[in-house]
Amino acid sequence: MDKIVENLINYLEFEKRHYRKELCVLETLVRDDTRLNEDIHECRKCELYINVKNKVIGSGDSNSDIMLVGEAPGEEEDKRGIPFVGKAGEKLEEMLNFIGLTKESVYICNVLKCRPPHNADPTAEQESACREFLIRQIKIVKPKIIMTLGRHAASAVLKNDSKNMYDYINKEFQTDDGIKVIATYHPAAILYSKGETKNKIRKQVADDLKRLKKMAGEQ
Numbered sequence: 001m002d003k004i005v006e007n008l009i010n011y012l013e014f015e016k017r018h019y020r021k022e023l024c025v026l027e028t029l030v031r032d033d034t035r036l037n038e039d040i041h042e043c044r045k046c047e048l049y050i051n052v053k054n055k056v057i058g059s060g061d062s063n064s065d066i067m068l069v070g071e072a073p074g075e076e077e078d079k080r081g082i083p084f085v086g087k088a089g090e091k092l093e094e095m096l097n098f099i100g101l102t103k104e105s106v107y108i109c110n111v112l113k114c115r116p117p118h119n120a121d122p123t124a125e126q127e128s129a130c131r132e133f134l135i136r137q138i139k140i141v142k143p144k145i146i147m148t149l150g151r152h153a154a155s156a157v158l159k160n161d162s163k164n165m166y167d168y169i170n171k172e173f174q175t176d177d178g179i180k181v182i183a184t185y186h187p188a189a190i191l192y193s194k195g196e197t198k199n200k201i202r203k204q205v206a207d208d209l210k211r212l213k214k215m216a217g218e219q
Contacts, residue, residue, distance in 0.1 A: 033062070036136050040113050045129035048114035054081030058109035058137060066101070066216060067143035068092075069134070071152040071186060072112035072122050083108050084187075091187035092149075095205060099213040107141050109134070111156040122152050131156060138179070146179055147212055150186030157181060169204060180215060184208035 040055050049055075056073040059082050076086035084092045084103065093103055112122050112130050134156060138146070148154040154168040155161065158181060162168075168183035175181060185201050193201055 033140055036133065036140065040133055043113070043129070043133075046114075046126050048112070048116060048126060051117065052114045053078050055113045056081055056083050056110060056115070057113060058107060059083055060103055060107045061105055062107050062141050064106045064141070065144040066106040066212070067138065067141055067146045068106055068108045068149060069146060069153045069157055070108070070110040070149045072110050072119075073115040074119055075115070077110075078115040083110050087191060088187040091191055095187060095209060098206065099209045107143065109137055111153055127152065127156055138175070138177075143179060145212065145215055146175070146181045147208070148181060148183045150189070153186070154181075154183040158183075169208075182208055182212055182215070 037057055040057055043049060043055070052073075054077075056077045070083060070088075073083060074086045074088065076089070077083055083089075089103070092108075096102055096106065111134055112126055113133060114126075114130075116122060116126065138157075146157055148157050148168070151163045151165045151168070154165070155163055157175065158168070158173055159176075160167070165183070165185065171183070173181040173183065184205050189201050190198065190205060
């Protein structure tokens with residue numbers, strides 16, 4: 001009986017230490033996330049902050065194994081401070097539903113946290129100003145898979161200067177930290193392309209989503 005009691009005491013001590021460690025990890029994540037949000041809201045590294053209504057940081061499940069990275073907020077995102085809530089957001093929801101996911105079940109952010117005027121493509125200066133924030137988001141979320149949406153997102157996540165989607169499509173990548181990366185088109189490319197180009201993009205996105213689902217199932 002004494003041996004059983006001793007084993008039970010040892011087990012409880014182990015659980016206590018383990019719980020304390022888990023709690024410390026959680027506190028660190030919350031602290032890092034709070035600090036990141038503050039740093040983004042205070043950022044003045046480029047001119048974009050001058051005219052924005054809201055900084056757009058991220059949304060969804062920060063504990064998800066899947067992280068989606070877009071390019072920059074649009075008009076609706078700027079109004080509401082949430083990524084992918086406009087027409088591109090509706091299309092993204094359709095894309096995720098295709099493989100049984102929702103925007104709430106993954107973590108979503110953009111390379112830029114401020115909307116460029118007239119929804120212009122991000123400039124090298126703007127991407128450079130926001131790169132640190134994206135790196136910190138990835139470290140906080142710790143995804144196992146990142147899906148980039150658009151050429152600027154692929155370029156930023158993979159630290160590659162190319163802005164040509166053909167350099168990223170149907171290829172296997174990993175970040176410096178070993179996170180698997182799948183590059184696909186931005187939802188807006190489906191919305192605003194036409195004819196045969198639209199059909200090709202739609203098929204490519206469907207194939208990439210199937211690959212994401214398969215890869216997630218292997219984790």
